Every structure is written in structure tokens, then in C-alpha cells.
Amino acid sequence: MTSITFTLIVSAIIFALGTMGVLLRRNPLVQFMSIELMLNAVNLAFISFSGTLGTSEGQIFVLMVLTVAAAEAVVGLAIIVALFRRRRRIDVDDIHAMEG
Amino acid sequence: MNMADFPLLSVLIFLPFVGAILLVALANVPAKTLHSLAVFLAAFEFGLSLVILFYFADGSKRGYYWGENIEWVRPLGLNYQLGADSISAWLIVLTTFVTLIAVISAANMSQRPRLYWAWLLALGGSIVGVFSSVNLLVFYVFWEVMLIPAYFMIGSWGATPGLRAKAAIRFVLYTLAGSLLMLIAMLALIFSTTPAGGTPSLDFVTIRQAVANLPEDTQRWLFLAFAAAFVVKVPLVPFHSWQPDAYVEAPTPTTVMLAGVMSKTGAYGFLRFGVLLFPAAASFYAPLLCGLALASIIYGALAALGARELKRILAYSSLSHLGFIVLGIFALNNQGVNGAVLQMVNHGITTPALFLAAAALTARTGTNDLQKMGGLQGKWPRMAALFLILSLASLGLPGLNQFAGEFLILGGAFQSSPVYAIIGVIGVVLAAWYMMRVFQGIWHGPEQTSLLDQQAATLPPTDMRPSEYALFVPLVLLIIVLGVAPVIVTGVLDTTITDWLTQAAKLASGR
């Protein structure tokens, strides 16, 4: 087992955990953390590919993802705080105003 | 510096938009002053457009003048590219003229007049843009921009609250359905004509050459997609369902714009981006389009014969007349095309005049219904005379303007196939029938003033007012002058059309 296979497996496991977190948990804060988990799983995959292939694109992408994740966190947390202030109890299944 | 280097076309396009913004922005100025401003702007615009026309007046200029070319979006080949040949020149002048008429006639708008005048000006500006685009995508942009003012004017100022929104939406949906196909075709053109690694070009003159090298099937599909946009805009039967309601619902100045010039953009598109861009496909599909045109001629005339409301009758007659114009274009010869452009100008004068006259009458009678009117000649003889002249012009009385166009169109069609002309003249006979039915129904017969709806009338029951003379006398004079000497138009167009058609024939056969 080469090192890349190992890191990729770890990355996939983390990604799957994140996915399940998003899908199964109903607390938005936890969902949010799960999303971060998925992003970082991807980052891990990027880094390992970058190291193996000896190119720098993967690392650049990681920086990009981190930036986007930070921006997303700012907006997302703000929404969660706003929701909490308004409702006191936050369960994503209670919120379906976008129903068609 | 050459006169034609001045970016006059841009000025003509954007001046109305600037005016529109001004009208909306100057909130504290009294409406009357603003109307004067709007009229002044429209008149100024008309005067400027005459400069272009006079530039072509000697009839010897070939190809595009007044060109402007600024790079815009390079990967799409989208350059802000304008230019006018003598065909565009006449249509631009027609547009500014009709806009002026429409703005003048919108003086007594009761609701939100400033906004309405602004939309009118904007519509005029965008139509000028359509007629002066040399780049396909620029054409498309203006083509879509036209919809916005028209939509709001029909939807918000329409006659019947329940129906106007429906009419406006139908208008927009129909038109969009057609024009999106055109957009797809344009994209397809970009991809199929751009050489590998090269920059695409949507310049009309260059792309014509490229089109000729495409496989014949591709040309035909592209042509059909373009035609979809135009056939709805004109409109031709059976794509006309939006038209009668839109014309009837729209306030009269808007109808004047729609029937007077916007319908011509479709015909112009057929000519410039149908026949001249895809000459081979156009001649392949000419029988189809001539068939549709003839169907429109007959169908419109029959519907006009059966309809009861004045405005609806005029809408149907417009359908019939535009059938003639498209017939002329797809006759694919000099007489047909020349006649078609001449008829666009003629129809652009006669139809607005008719709609305005109908509005002036309805303002007095309070009704639009033919069966409630009758024998009014004794009451308002001068208005009857006006209606007579306009009706005669519309039915194509030799000696008045529309005859000259119909004559050349039918002559072109006759050379293309005598059958077209023979079916076409049935439309002429029907036109005499329905126009005289309308004219006599209103003015002759026993007087029926008791049926008029005096409550709904907005004007006192008097004969023509001075302001109406000021509006109609120039129109009538134009109708007579262009009937007596249509060479004023055709002489200017002749070289251009001969050139374009010769090139088109070469492109069609040179592969």
C-alpha cells in the first residue's frame, strides 16, 4: 500500500462521514461542521495528489477551497445566528419555506 | 473628416434612451412641459435621421455607410457594430417619424404619462438599433430590448384591465419563443463558421461569405431558426395569435409603434438575415414562406371582413398587408424586394394614420363597435373625408401610396410565379370589400347617433380639431406624394437592392 492509497482512503472515509453528517443530522451547526469535514476531506485528496504528481495545482486548489470555506462559514454562521435569534430552536426540518 | 464618420447611428439609438431617463428623472416638472420635451426630442431625432436619408438620396451609394465598430466581447465575435445602407436609412427615418407621431399623439395620456412617454422613446431607440445593426448579436440585443418597452406599455397602459396583461404576456412569450431559436442559430453560426483557433466574427458582411461555405442542410436549419423569430414578429399566419389582442389592447400610440414599425423589424429581418444571409436556403424555402404570406393575406382579409371592432379590423388588415410585404421579399427579385421595402414605408405611414383616426373617432363616439355607428358623414364630414382617403390608401387605390408597393410586390411575385400574384390579388379584392364595409358602415347609411356611447366619449362631438389637422394633414400629404412619385423611395433603394441580390445570387450559386 503506497502512501497515496492510504491518504485517499482516509480522505474518502472523512468525506463519507461528512456526508452522513449533513444528511442525517438536523442541527444546522452540526451540518455545517460536516460540510467543513467534507471540504477538508477533499483538501486532503488534493494535497496527496499534489505530492504524488509533483505539481502545484492541487495546493493552489486547497488554498482556494480554504478561502471559499472561510467565506461560506461567515455567511452560514451569520444565518444560523439569525435563525437562532428568531426561533430559539433550530431544526432544519422545521424550515421549509422554499417548498414549491 | 467625412460626414459619415460621425457616430450618428449611436446618437440616434441612445438619444431616446437619454430622453427617457430624463423624463423619468425630472419628477417635479409639469407634465405638459415634459411632453413638449419628449416631442422636441422625437422631432430632433427625426431631423437627425433625415441626415442619413439625404446622404443616400442620390441613389448611387452602395453598401454600408455611417459605420461604427467597437470591440465588445471578443470570444463571441461580438462587436458593437453599426452601419446603414439605403434600406436601413429609409426604415430608420420611418421609425423616427412614427415615434414622433406616436409621442405627439400620446399627449393626453391620463396615467403616469411621463413613464409612458419614456417607454415610447425607448421603444423608438431600440427599433432604430435593430435597423442599424450590422453585427448579428447586436441585432439580437436590440431585438430583445424592443420587447421590454412594448411589454410594459401593453401590460400597464392597456385598454381592458383583465385582458391587457394576458395580451402582453402572450406577446412576449410568442416573440421570445421565436427569438430564442434565432439566438441558438446565431450561436451555431459562431461555432460552425469560426476557423479553428481563429476569432469568430458575426459581422454581417463577413459571415455571409462564411455561410455560403456551410453544408446546405446546415444553412437550411439555420435559416429556419432565424425565420422562426421573424415569422412571429411580422407576424404571419399561423403565428399571429398574439397580434390582434396586442394591437387592440395596447394604447393607440403603442399600437402605432407596433403596427407602424415593430412589425417591420420582422420583415426587415427576413430580408437582411433571411434572404441576404442565407440566399440558398431562402430560395429553397421561398415557396413555403410565400405560401405563409399568401395565407396571411387571405386569412387577415377574411378576418377583417368578419370582425366588428374597428381596431381589431385594422389589426387584421395589418396582418394581411404584412403578408404582402413578406411575399415581396420572398419573390426574391428586385421588384419584389424593392416593393416590399417601399411597402414597409407606406404601411408605416398609412397604418398609424388609420389607428390614430380610429382613436380620434372612438374618442368622439365612445364606441369601437362598427354596428353601433352609421351615417356619421352628415355629422363630421371632414373626418369622413379623412377616413375615406386613409381607407383608400389602405385598400391600395392606384394613385395613393400603398398601391405603388403592392404593384411592385405583386409584379415581383408574378415573375416568381404567376400563381402567387393571382392568389395575392384576391387579397386586394377582399381589401376593397372589407375597407369599404368599414368606411360605409361608419359614415354612410341611416344615421345611428342614438347608439353611440356618449358616456364613454372623451372628446366633444365636433368635427376635426386643429390639433388633429396638424397631425393628419402631413400624413395625408405623404400618402399622396408617395403614391404619385414612389420613385422617391424606390430610386434610392434600387442600386442597393440590385447589389445585395446580385451578391446573394453569387453566394447561392458559387458553391
Next chain:
Amino acid sequence: MPEAIGLVLLLPFLGFLINALFGNRLSKAASAWVACGAVGLAFVAAVVMALTPNWPNGAALTYDWTLSGSWKISFGLLADPLSAWMCLIITGVGFLIHVYSIGYMSHEPDFRRYFAYLNLFVTAMLLLVTSDNFVGLLIGWANVGLASFLLIGFYTERPSAVAAARKAIVINTIGDVGLILGIFTIITNTGSLTYREALTSGNIASGDWRNWAALFLFIACAAKSAQIPLQTWLPDAMEGPTPVSALIHAATMVTAGVYLVVRAHTIFGASEWAAWFIPIIGALTAFYAATCALAQTDLKRVLAYSTISQLGYMFMAAGVGAYEASMFHLLTHAFFKALLFLSAGLVIHALAGEQDMRNMGGLRREGATRFAAISFIIGALAISGIPIFSGFFSKEAILGSFPLLGGDYVLNASQQAAGVPVWFLALIGWVGVVTAFITAFYMFRAYFLTFEGKTRFEGHPHANPQSMTVPVGVLAVLTTVGGFLAFEGGWNTLETWFAPIKDEVAQNGPNVWRSIETNRFDVVGLVIGVGAGVAGIALAYIIYMARPVRVKSTATALATMADSPKPVLVENPKMYAAKATQSRRAAEIGYIDRERSNPGPGVNAFLRSGLNTFLLYGWGFDLLYNLLIVWPGKGTASLVAHWFDRGVEQAVDSGLGGSTAGASKAARRTETGFVRNYALGILLGAVAILIYVAVIGLQR
């Protein structure tokens, strides 16, 4: 001075402009002076033009009308013998009728409108005959139709007049489009529309197009000159004021078709079809209209059918190349038919609007209408072809161009080409003779019913002003002496007059011209022609004057009429009673409401009374056209406008719109609003893409 042609055209146009634009500021007298003066001066100009016949080689006053590729259409005026001939008739007879109108229309409030229309008509008619090209002809052609429309519908408050006017303009438009198609055929095959070039083009020598051109042009002729099958508008056109009937629907406009055949005779002469159909249609129409005239009870309608019939004569002649005879008859017809109409107008005016011959009778004995009786009988003698009167000469000239008894008849070029046999021409000629007999009969029937026998009108006829009687007198003189134009011992101007045209054509086309052989009036023809006329008059005398005829019905309404000579025609008694009360009322309001007394071509009316009704309603042509064209047309139009168009609209709305709405309803079920559902969707989508890439994408 051929340049005077410009003046001929300009003067009536100025008259029109003045009366149309400033009419309301003019007094009636001023308006009349302007109108009559304009036409009178135009007549002087026409005389000047004709008396100095230095025919130009080119046309005067030309300008480019339109320009399109190979089509360069320019306008100009042409002064040649033919146009001068027509100008003289139009302005001459026109002037007399203008003057007559002053008296006839003096009670009209719309006096100025009337004169404006009349001048417009004269202008358009002059343009028609003086144009040097087909488009100018067409413009004149359509505008005389317009003026005719306006004048037929002059009494705008009368529904019947309005309907008649509409009918006239629609049928005339059919003619116009025929002319347009003919013009296209000509320009595509000769490259020009100027007479000088088109009519002498070398392409006329051959080709099927000549037949088509002749056919299309003849549609125009038939519509304008009321030939079968487009004749139905002319009887209805009698709704117009009587002077209008005299000028437009007798003397000038309706002869435009004959003018066109003569003008374009190189094309008509070169066409094999025309050699057949023009004589056939001419003869058929002549006979048809003469029979219809037999049954009419309205004095003006008798004259209207008579006009159709006489026009048929002119076409018969033109169809065999006897163009001089045709133009000659056109001239004499203008005289005697205008005379007849104006005499009828004197009667109608004197009886305050009464037009029904059943309500006349005995008018010769009244002082006020004695003059009318004399002038009417002069006209009737002329149309019957009685020697001395002008109609005799022209009718003989026409009959003389047919081989009535076979003999050494020379077929002209087109007849030879078409293979027209001599017996066929003889047959046509004999139809003409029979028609001449019927003509004399119905004309004297009209005379006897109107002027002789018992008096059947109420009140006193009032006297006619001099402005009306003087023109009638002048026309009576012309009717009497006009025929000597063609007479060898007399002026013999006819043949020399048309010689330039004949010569020009002889050089360029097939020679189809058949000159009047003035010095060879053969005795047999004379006997036959005059015999037919005399026999007709005699029969009319026997039936309407000498031998009393029993009234068919015993109904009370007719009983009051039993002692009158024989004015009572077969009529539904109920109808007659209605008629009698109405005409009394009608006398008060100044016109007859014919709409009700003559219920039009309804099915019931047609079936009511056999042959008489059949003839009265012109062989049922109106009914036929109503059944075939008008009613289906209106029905279709109504269906299209009220049902089909809305139907399509709604189908599109509920079809396209409805299915779009349904689809969106279905689609929005998937939008639950739950974030986790969306996330699952994204996951599934991603998995699907991955599978695709793994399974299919990697196989490539």
C-alpha cells in the same frame, strides 16, 4: 397643339381641388361655375388639341413614376387620335351633363360635394384616356371606379345606394386586379409599359402570353364595361343621381373597356383566344341585357340594361377588329344614351323623384314634360337604328362588319390564326340583329309606358329649368346629326381620323384592323338592320298602345289600374299595393326607397313569378353570386373572425399554456423545502455522474 393635353387634364383637377377643399366657403352658384367652367374650358382645350392634329412622336410631360431593377416605369400624357377622340367625348358630353346637373341637383344640400366628385371623375377619366402607359391607365381606371363609387352612393343615407356603391367598387376592383395582372404579363414579356414600346414590341409576334394578357385585360374591360359575367353592378348603379348615370354609367366610364380593347388592339388582335371570347361575350351580353331591359319597371334600369347591351355591341365589333365601328358607336352611344338618361332625368325631376314607369304615363301631354318626350323619342329612334339618326350609322357599321349572309367575308389575321369559322361570325352578327329588334321593342315600351297612355301619377309635374333643357337640346341635335361623321359624302373624318393609329400598328403587328366601309353599306344589311328596328317599334306599339292587354291578377290592388293602357306588369299584388303607398310617401321625401319595393335577389323573389321575375332580376346573376361568393364569403369571414381566430388563440392558451402549467405543477412536488432532501439529491447526482464516468467514460 398636342401640348394642350396638359391643360385638358389640369383644369378639371383644379375644379375638383377648389370644390373639395373650399366648397363650404363657396355659394352654390360659384361652385357650379367652377365645376362647369373647368370642364368647359377643358373641352375648349381638347378641341384645340384635336383641331391641330400634329400628333407628337413622343409623349408630353413625362416623369419617372417608379424604378426597380429592369422596371423603369415613367408617366406621360399621349395626344393621339384615339385619346383626342375620347377627350372630346368626355369633356364635351361631360360639360353638357355638368350644366344639366346645376338644375337637377339644385335642391341638394350637398351640391358642392356632388360637383367635387363629378370633377374628380372627369379628371380620372381623362387621365385614363390620355396616359401614355398602362400604369397611368390603371390609376385613371381605378379612380374613375372610385368616383363612380362615391357618386352611386351619393345619397349616403339610403341603404340601397350604399350597397350598390359597395358592389360597384368591389366588382371594379376585380377588374382593376385583372388589369394589374395583364400589366405584369405585358411588362414581363415586352419589357415596357409605355404603349409606344409595349404595344409595338417585336415579342407580340408570338407566344402564349398574348392570350393571357388579353384574358387578364379583358377581365378589366368586363368589370368596367359591365360585360358578362361582371355586369351586375351597373343596374344597381342607377341609385346615383341621374346626371351621374348619364355621364359615368352611360357615356364615358363604362366605355373605358372598349377604349382599352381598341388601345391595346395589337395584343387583343394577336391573341387567338380573344378572337373567340370577345365576340362571344359581347354578343351574349348584348342579348342578355336587352332581354333584361324588357322586364324592368324602373325607367333608369331600362336604360342601364340598355347601356350594358350597347356596350356588348361595341365589344362585338372590337372583337372582330372593327375598331372604327366600335369607337363610332361609342361616340353615338354617348350622345343618344346621355340624351335618353337626361330626358329620363327631366321626367324624374318633374315628378319629384318618381322613377317607376308604372306611376307615369301620359307625360307627353303635360306641358312640363313635352320637351322630354320629344328628346326621349329622338334618343329611342337613334338607339333603334332608324335612318338619319346617329345610332343608325354606327349600328349599321357594326352589323356590317359581320357576314350576316355569308358571302365574301375576309377573315383578319387573328381570326385566321384562331381558326374562327365564318358561320360563327354570322351567328354573332345575327345575335346582334335579334338584339337590335329587342332593343327597339323595349325602348319604345319604355317610351309608351312613360309618355303615352293614361296618366298614372299624382300631382303636377313641375317645369324644368333651362339649365337642364338646353343641354338636352344640344344632345338631341348631336344625336340626330352625329352619324354623318362617317358618311362619305359628309365629313368622313372617322377613317382619316384613326388612320395614324391604324398605320402605326400595321407596321408593327398583325393587321387585324377592319375599317368601316362607308361607301359600301350593302342593301341587305340595311334592310335587315333597319327592319329589325322598325319591327321592334311596331311590336311595342301593338302591345302597349293598340291592343289592350288583360291584367293578369284580379286582386283589388290591380283593379284600380285596370283601366290604364297596359302599364301593369306581372307582379305580386301584395307587392304592388305596398309599392303604391310607398311611392306617394316617396314623392314627398324626394326619392323611392327601392330597398323594400324591390326586395333584391332573395330566393323567394326569384321563385315568385317565372320568366318576368327571371328577367327583372337579370337572369338571377345576383342570386347566383350571392350564393356562390357573397354569402359564403361573409360566412367564412365571420367564422374566421369570431370563431376560428379566437379558437386558435384559446387552443394555444389552453394547450401550450395549460400543459406548461401542468408540467410545472408536477415539477414543483420535488421542491420540498427541506435542506436535507436537496443535499441528498446533490449526493445522488454526484454518485450518478461518478458511475457514469467510471463505467462509460473509462471505456472510451
